[in-house]
Amino acid sequence: MIDIRDRVRNSALHAKIVSAEEAAAIIKPGMNIGTSGFTPAGYPKAVPLALAERMKKEKFQVNLWTGASVGKELDGALAEANGIAKRLPYQTNEAIRKMINNGSIQYTDLHLSHVAQMARYGFLGGKVDVAIVEACAITEEGHIIPTTSLGNSASFVQDADIVIVEVNVTQPLELEGMHDVYIPKDPPNREPIPIMKADDRIGTPYIPCGVDKITYIVPCDLPDAVRPLAAIDDDARAMSGHLIEFLNNEIKHGRLPKNLLPLQSGVGSVANAVISGLVDSPFENLSVYTEVIQDGMFDLIDAGKLTFASGTSLTPSPEGLKRFYANIAEYRKKILLRPQEISNNPEVARRIGVIAMNTAIEFDIFGHVNSTHIMGTKMMNGIGGSGDFARNGYLTFFFTSSVAKGGAISSIVPMCSHIDHTEHDVDVFITERGVADVRGLSPKERARVIINNCAHPDYQPMLLDYLERAEKATGLAHTPHLLEEALSWHIRFMQTGTMKK
């Protein structure tokens, strides 16, 4: 067995070190399993793999609660073993997605900032039964030093009767000190979260646990299954350019300070392109208050443009991870990981005034956003933290390419086939075509700006035609729609393979 005794700093705890199989044996069918992990970072690996093996033989299921998406050793392995009854709050795994969309897994798609408190309140179908969290080390006092993400780990540990700690020897000990763990009390006793800047520390560098609360400790030597980032394409580059121009103009008009406000950016290639694009921007002394810290942040740090980045997960590409490890002594001064209940908290997002930048699947001419569903029915990933930030940001952006599937789909439609963010929540839309600044506009005003500035020329006349006929048919109603046609673009795509007529 891998020797983790130096990382388990209280020798009395060495007696609790067991194999992954032994630990997995404590899990009972139907239990709520709360794990660490947020993106393929910091999730447990050994115990889930052992649990999956047991499930294949014994045929049973559990409910899996995580921070967000996790790696293949957890989501992938349990899916393959058909071991998940209910999954929450977010996922990006191919196999899970399929099972969510064929009725094999019930999926509860939640705002990421809500998960820990809903679990504590007992709103998700009982409490967390077992917490499984990945650790760099366990302190003398039995507290847990997390690894590359914090997610909901701290709250799950606090709630669970059974705590399994996976000590991962591939995670560098230099991660110690990069966490700030704070679990709010519940109403009526909750206090203000005292964060006013991205780098304010308000908690402990470990997950409070204690020697007695730990049930098992399991060694693990599997690294985070990080993935390469998609190359930055022309569309993403164009969107990044539009954003920078827009922000510059806001500064010029006194609507933003010169060093902007704390940046939040979603995951994926557009988000990464936007952050990377800032390297060549005139902005300095930037700060980041976000969920996921990707490669682009290292570029900004290296360029001397980023003073501090607060997130809940550190998810570079494989090259980014190497780069991070090679220079960890420097990067760790400028990066902090917090529980997602804090990184995504509306209170903090609104107070510090994040610039919220997320990617949409589609948006409609009146400014509603679909972040989750393909053609209104199939779950893609989930809402994630986009709603936490979009609703509460100082300025809220949504990005998307104007078309998808080689032009067969317009990402700007008459009516979204599913709505995750409403017209009340978005300030600015950006596609590779341009920027639609809809602040303060009525729906009919918004529609023209969105069609003219963001839609693809192939679809602009069709959208305008829809709008004009809807205005006529409804006598210029507040939100002119032709209900018979509102979803016809999606229907046409499903029937003919294109939204074009």
Next chain:
Amino acid sequence: MIDIRDRVRNSALHAKIVSAEEAAAIIKPGMNIGTSGFTPAGYPKAVPLALAERMKKEKFQVNLWTGASVGKELDGALAEANGIAKRLPYQTNEAIRKMINNGSIQYTDLHLSHVAQMARYGFLGGKVDVAIVEACAITEEGHIIPTTSLGNSASFVQDADIVIVEVNVTQPLELEGMHDVYIPKDPPNREPIPIMKADDRIGTPYIPCGVDKITYIVPCDLPDAVRPLAAIDDDARAMSGHLIEFLNNEIKHGRLPKNLLPLQSGVGSVANAVISGLVDSPFENLSVYTEVIQDGMFDLIDAGKLTFASGTSLTPSPEGLKRFYANIAEYRKKILLRPQEISNNPEVARRIGVIAMNTAIEFDIFGHVNSTHIMGTKMMNGIGGSGDFARNGYLTFFFTSSVAKGGAISSIVPMCSHIDHTEHDVDVFITERGVADVRGLSPKERARVIINNCAHPDYQPMLLDYLERAEKATGLAHTPHLLEEALSWHIRFMQTGTMKK
């Protein structure tokens, strides 16, 4: 002219007392006018009436920004004069509604907590040019004692170059001391809002202004145009009963404290019925953290059940107003009015854990809510504060009767014709039929609970049939919809006058 000199406590300010006509003359076409007022309470009356007269002669328009809806002397008079180009953030006026739905007025429907900050940020099309606020009195220092609502008054006064104060002699001086005015600084300098209980005072009992900043003072003797509350009908009584039973059960299961958590309740008859219903409930030591304080709150205070009510507006019925005035010395100890930026703030709502209770126009089987649009196109009132509370509450309820228009409309539909609150934001639905507790459920699970517990029997088989066929057609996709039929109920109603087949 009405003598207001005793209410204008700095005699140097007496020179600024002018007629409504004189004050209204300072307003130029195209200006952004920010007024006090939230529901028909505390809005200016004399200057708007004079402005409307001027508009009829001179034919010009302004943009009207208020707290929320206001009385007929403001919305009604300006609408009649065709004097409003853009209206925000909320309204309930018949004439304005018509003009919003025929293209004569551009309407920006905003979360009420967002308005003041968006105005300060310069996001609504320039800054407030003129603030017109109703006052009980003006202090020695030139600060403004508000009347029956606070809304956005304080922030508008802070921002405006021109400040017109309407001193209303019908508003009792006992209102002094019932306000708590706090204007947050803007990012990056904003600090935590230090409210932890409904009765925490954090600001001043007046709107900070100062002698120099006041442009004109206008006397007024028109009372708030308060309206009778609709009688509590059987549906509302049934919903109130379901709510109390549900809350009792939450307490029994340890998911709520015995005295509940601070209650937020929307406006209108259902909301009032729910609050009144609590008089006969077992709950004690209740507190309220809401927008609008209606008659039901007096019932609770009289019954000794309410320890404190915080709101932004005091809007009793005509009888309620009499009752309030008759016992103002007692009621004023238990009621506080705050700016809507504070009463509706997500930070506070989430921290203190409000129980959010609002009324929907319709909701769908998957848990999305329409609060604003009739048949997807016509604006009813606006989202108001419902989103501020629904997203951030400890527990979020939406109420509606299961049918409307005598049964011709099912308020539970396959897909909402407009969405203001998404599936991610609601915990519990209540109709006169029963309670759908959808916490932690997947969309397909939610659909069955909603159909079985909330829908009207006339529509239950149709909804279930839709769900089952959608499940079949999509192979049990995450959110099974038949896009061809999703809005067909609304279309059928518009074509045939009923959603029934």
